[in-house]
Amino acid sequence: MNVYFSDVFGVTEDQLEKYGAFNISLIVDLPLFVDPFLLFDSPKTEYRKLHDEIIDYLRFLRDLSQKGAVLDARIQHLYCFREVEQNWLGFSQSGNSGRGLGMSFARALSQNLSSLFPDFGAEQITKGSHLEKLCLIRAGVGRDMISDFTANLIKGFLCEYTQKFAVANIDPSLLAEFAVPHARFSTTTETWRPEKYTLPKLDSGYVLLTPKEILTKDDTWINKEDYYREYHDIPTAIGDGQLRAQVNAYFSSVLPRNPDKKERDEAARKTTLKFPQLIDYFIKHKENTGADARKQSIDKVEESTTVYIRQFGGLIDALQKLTDFYKEPLDSRSAAREKALFLKDVIENKGGHRIFYNKGKPIEREADLQILYRLVWHGTSFDVSREVNDGRGPADFKVSKGAKGKTLVEMKLASNTALRRNLEKQAPIYQKASDAEHAIKVILFFTTAEGNKVMKVLRDLKIDKSEDIILIDARWDNKRSGSKA
Numbered sequence: 001m002n003v004y005f006s007d008v009f010g011v012t013e014d015q016l017e018k019y020g021a022f023n024i025s026l027i028v029d030l031p032l033f034v035d036p037f038l039l040f041d042s043p044k045t046e047y048r049k050l051h052d053e054i055i056d057y058l059r060f061l062r063d064l065s066q067k068g069a070v071l072d073a074r075i076q077h078l079y080c081f082r083e084v085e086q087n088w089l090g091f092s093q094s095g096n097s098g099r100g101l102g103m104s105f106a107r108a109l110s111q112n113l114s115s116l117f118p119d120f121g122a123e124q125i126t127k128g129s130h131l132e133k134l135c136l137i138r139a140g141v142g143r144d145m146i147s148d149f150t151a152n153l154i155k156g157f158l159c160e161y162t163q164k165f166a167v168a169n170i171d172p173s174l175l176a177e178f179a180v181p182h183a184r185f186s187t188t189t190e191t192w193r194p195e196k197y198t199l200p201k202l203d204s205g206y207v208l209l210t211p212k213e214i215l216t217k218d219d220t221w222i223n224k225e226d227y228y229r230e231y232h233d234i235p236t237a238i239g240d241g242q243l244r245a246q247v248n249a250y251f252s253s254v255l256p257r258n259p260d261k262k263e264r265d266e267a268a269r270k271t272t273l274k275f276p277q278l279i280d281y282f283i284k285h286k287e288n289t290g291a292d293a294r295k296q297s298i299d300k301v302e303e304s305t306t307v308y309i310r311q312f313g314g315l316i317d318a319l320q321k322l323t324d325f326y327k328e329p330l331d332s333r334s335a336a337r338e339k340a341l342f343l344k345d346v347i348e349n350k351g352g353h354r355i356f357y358n359k360g361k362p363i364e365r366e367a368d369l370q371i372l373y374r375l376v377w378h379g380t381s382f383d384v385s386r387e388v389n390d391g392r393g394p395a396d397f398k399v400s401k402g403a404k405g406k407t408l409v410e411m412k413l414a415s416n417t418a419l420r421r422n423l424e425k426q427a428p429i430y431q432k433a434s435d436a437e438h439a440i441k442v443i444l445f446f447t448t449a450e451g452n453k454v455m456k457v458l459r460d461l462k463i464d465k466s467e468d469i470i471l472i473d474a475r476w477d478n479k480r481s482g483s484k485a
Contacts, residue, residue, distance in 0.1 A: 003027050003375070004309060005207065009170045009200050013309075019165050021209040022301065023309055024088040026202060028374045030308050031367055032089045033147035034154075036131050037221040038214045038297055041290035047214065054153045055129045057185060058113070059121040065114035077192075079106030081152040081182065086208040089151075089215070090144055105145050109134050116276050125280035127287050132222035133279055137272055146220055151210075156183040159197040162209045166200050176201040217300035221293035222286050230282065231268040237281045247275050307368065312355060312375060332382060332399040332407040333438040337467070339376050340409070340442050344472045347444075353474045362446040362474070369411045369444050370396055398436065406436035414445035414454045423469075424461055441469045448475065 002008045005024050006016060016023045024030065039051035061078060080103060083090065112134045113120055121129050135146055151158065159180050166175055175198050183195035199206040219225065235251075238244040255267040272278050286293075346352035355372065356363050374397070377384045385398045397409040412419055423441065445451045454471060458464035 005200075005209070008202065009166075009174055009207075011169050015169055016165075016209075019169075019209075020211050020213060021161075021165060022089075022212045022215060023305070024207075024209070025308065025375075026088060026207065028371055029088055029090050030304065030371070032215045032217055032301065032304055033144065033220065034089070034150045034210065034214055035216040035220045035293075035297065036146065036150045037286070037290070037293055038216065039150075039154075040128055040130065041287070041293060042213070050154050050157055051128075054131060054150065055121060057153055058129070058131060058134075060187065060190075061110070062113040062118070062120050065110050066118065075106045075110055076103065079109055081148065083148050084151040084155055084158070084208065086206055087151060087158065087210050088207070089210065090147065105149075112137075116273070123280055125277065126283045130222055130283055132220055133283060136222070136224050136227050136279055136282075137269060152182065153185075155180065155208075156195060158208045158210060159183060159195065159199065161211065162199055162207070163197045165209060167198055170200060174200060176206070178206045180206070212301050213294075213297070215301050216297045217304055221290075221296075222283055226286075227279070227282050228265045228268055230285075231264075234278050234281050234285075237285065243275075243277075247271060247278065250274055303363075307355060307363065308371070312372060332401060332405045333440070333468075335380075335382055336397075336399045336407045336409050336438075336440050337470070339373065340440065340470045343373060343376060343442075344470060348473050348479075351479070353476065353479055356444070356446070356474050357476060360476075362476075364413055364415055364446065366411055366413050366416070369413070369442070373397070373409070373411055373442070406438075408436045408439040409442065410439070411442050412444070414443055414450035419443070419454070420457045420461075423457060423463070438468060442472065443469070444472045444474050446474050446476075451475075 003025055005011070005026060006013050008026055013023055022032065036051060036054060039047045039054070042048055042051075064074075064078070116137070117133060120133070123129055131150065132146060177196055177198050179194045179196050180199075181194045182192040183197075185192050197206075199208070201207075235244050235247045238247065251267055251271045254270045256263050259267065343352075347355070356368060374384065381401065383398075383400050385400075396411050398406055399409060400406040410422070412422060416422070443454055445454055451471070451473065455464060458466075458469065463469060
């Protein structure tokens with residue numbers, strides 16, 4: 001089954017590894033992200049130059065925003081980019097079409113450049129300037145948006161990088177010339193212009209490779225979660241004693257008595273808006289520990305290679321041997337249950353549980369189960385859409401064939417703290433909102449205690465006999481060894 005770039009374009013994993021490119025799936029996006037800090041801190045001049053170009057573009061945006069109000073149409077042209085879906089990376093777990101960068105992101109960036117960080121591009125505390133600085137305070141700006149923005153600003157490089165590999169290694173019949181929009185920015189005309197490249201052809205579009213050394217997983221090196229977690233260490237780095245005292249006094253004034261974590265984070269946010277130079281001290285610390293960023297990236301991308309390519313690929317090979325697996329029933333509920341039950345059998349009885357472990361420890365991510373479930377629908381005649389939101393919140397998947405016969409599927413870990421509430425309330429709400437006829441729950445557990453907890457919840461809710469709830473036992477200690485399986 002042609003799932004990965006190497007399968008579709010007739011190259012080996014070793015060729016991609018030698019070139020330094022990640023072997024992407026061409027069925028489902030994988031949760032990896034371009035981290036601009038890895039460009040900044042790279043030992044390669046080529047990558048540092050890319051980071052300089054990103055900062056130059058942001059300086060241009062800063063200067064534009066400081067000249068006065070910028071019309072929405074202008075903001076949309078300069079800030080709002082479509083997701084670079086051709087690299088098959090990011091959050092979307094059905095196909096590769098994400099949301100891209102909308103006006104809320106654009107306005108937040110524009111406002112930060114004009115008011116909160118007017119010195120952007122001319123910082124005195126840090127070694128350099130960083131896109132992530134503009135995204136640490138505003139809500140709703142996360143790694144996916146930073147990655148999308150970065151990927152768009154280096155899209156010309158990604159095209160050249162892919163073209164070089166493709167021309168040297170891929171059969172010409174699998175290539176085509178494409179006019180890629182928004183490939184280069186002209187400072188003269190202040191517009192984005194297209195460029196032509198010879199790239200791997202997939203259906204009517206093209207595919208882009210990304211160097212592994214600029215990818216990360218989980219979060220970018222400069223991120224909001226670390227900022228709030230490490231906030232109390234940041235003021236101590238301020239050399240100016242008077243400023244340090246002012247920062248601490250203001251933080252204390254906005255902090256309520258007996259604060260919880262949410263209230264402490266909010267006090268840190270308010271203090272940062274008052275003293276935005278705090279972010280520079282945080283970034284300075286991140287710059288000084290850049291070697292850790294590169295090591296963390298290597299480790300996480302290697303883990304992703306192990307899980308998403310070698311282990312997930314092994315499961316797909318196993319499914320191909322099941323001759324009845326791709327014979328589909330007529331209705332969506334039967335099809336959705338059948339795929340989940342096949343997955344359950346492979347995980348519980350055919351060694352598939354190893355997919356969810358790294359170095360003997362469980363990788364407890366619902367996203368991995370969701371990706372795996374989407375992969376087993378490859379080649380289906382059913383429409384399997386991801387993160388459906390029909391008005392009352394998103395479901396993981398909606399399975400349908402035509403306008404009728406919809407089935408919602410939710411994939412959860414037993415360790416999810418909201419599992420009981422989800423089982424009790426959310427599925428019926430999703431089902432009603434989308435006019436789906438059925439809703440199926442797939443729950444994965446890693447320990448006996450988790451399994452017992454789930455069964456107790458199901459009995460309490462009187463749904464332990466439901467055929468639409470499927471438990472998958474991913475425990476390690478109750479599986480037969482490879483020599484006995």
